[in-house]
């Protein structure tokens with residue numbers, strides 16, 4: 001499903017280099033709910049961006065559903081990101097000038113889904129995260145946890161086979177966060193793959209499998 | 221120290237009104253470490269923005285150190301915000317085009333502090349949050365938890381008597397988050413006031429006192 005082999009990522013900063021990932025290998029199967037844990041700055045978001053085809057590794061290889069990502073053009077990668085992957089960003093990355101509903105319909109624009117169905121699917125995704133009464137708000141008119149849930153709904157609306165959620169419950173209270181985890185578990189039960197980056201040990205315990213990053217390497 | 225009486229806040233949205241706060245009263249003394257908890261959307265950030273003089277209540281009154289805030293001009297409020305209050309925003313609100321060090325020196329610009337001392341105090345604040353090796357980075361070149369710690373350092377650098385921290389450990393692992401809480405406890409021991417909004421029951425348990433918001437009202 002997801003096969004990462006010896007991924008490294010370096011950032012050159014003038015004379016110094018930040019080694020964000022130092023050789024990470026990971027295999028994730030369909031139906032898995034995997035938690036990636038680790039200290040602040042250990043490379044979790046960097047790893048998620050590589051798996052999500054949002055960035056390219058310095059060295060190493062990645063395959064999704066048996067297909068290597070390295071050889072693909074930017075257009076092909078954009079199709080994969082839109083059709084196969086749903087990404088919940090750590091900082092949400094919502095568009096502040098359009099409404100909550102419009103934010104969630106955006107990924108459906110590329111897929112040839114008609115406007116009526118787009119609206120229905122977006123409303124349904126927002127209902128699943130408890131935001132039916134905020135459809136016309138703009139992101140700046142929402143609480144932090146409400147913005148986080150819009151980001152989650154947006155990642156779900158294309159019904160992708162891989163969901164990459166970077167700290168999806170960080171801004172949520174226990175009860176609301178638990179509802180999101182139950183949603184992810186239901187998605188895995190359908191045979192999809194969900195990877196959750198989290199600091200919360202309770203979230204880690206909820207997931208079927210956990211790995212830990214430290215200084216750009218997976219701990220055993 | 222902080223005296224809030226029957227604070228309400230309404231947002232008019234076309235025909236409907238969101239009642240974010242419905243009459244909140246709160247007294248906080250010097251030296252207190254107070255946790256404000258509650259579900260997503262319950263009004264925590266709204267309450268913090270009112271206490272921090274970043275916004276005005278629809279009705280109700282607020283006094284800081286015995287001085288009512290209602291009568292003050294925008295200039296006087298700006299001085300209070302800069303000298304008396306350090307605010308850690310839930311979304312950090314860092315300036316992305318300047319470096320980490322420059323972000324943290326910014327609040328010192330208004331206080332007549334010379335450039336050499338500004339740099340020293342900013343470095344010292346960043347050292348306290350474990351970011352001495354990221355001074356020249358820009359916020360976009362940091363992890364989520366590193367950005368959060370820059371926001372915390374920036375709130376501390378003016379040595380304010382009131383610190384308002386909106387989910388200051390939300391993006392941090394257990395160990396890094398604990399170091400931040402220890403820092404807040406040390407600040408309270410100096411006679412300052414720290415209010416922390418949190419979803420994390422462990423953070424709530426760490427604080428000397430807890431209140432809970434639900435639907436814009438404090439629960440007993």
Ligand SMILES: Nc1ncnc2c1ncn2[C@@H]1O[C@H](COP(=O)(O)OP(=O)(O)OP(=O)(O)O)[C@@H](O)[C@H]1O
Nearest residue numbers: 141143144145146231240260261262263264265266
């Ligand atoms: N500018 C605004 N216009 C309209 N409604 C708003 C605005 N800002 C906040 N709200 C609403 O006010 C309510 C309280 O928001 P607030 O940000 O205080 O919640 P919170 O307790 O901090 O939530 P969280 O834990 O998710 O950060 C929310 O329901 C939100 O949708």
Ligand SMILES: Nc1ncnc2c1ncn2[C@@H]1O[C@H](COP(=O)(O)OP(=O)(O)OP(=O)(O)O)[C@@H](O)[C@H]1O
Nearest residue numbers: 011020040041042043044045046361363364365366
């Ligand atoms: N564009 C960049 N340029 C330079 N360094 C970077 C850049 N992006 C990230 N880094 C560095 O790479 C390291 C890993 O960052 P990453 O965002 O993956 O951490 P993380 O594990 O997600 O942390 P957190 O839990 O705080 O979100 C950090 O030390 C960060 O400072």
Ligand SMILES: [Mg+2]
Nearest residue numbers: 045090363364
């Ligand atoms: Mg991260």
Ligand SMILES: [Mg+2]
Nearest residue numbers: 143144265310
């Ligand atoms: Mg909030």
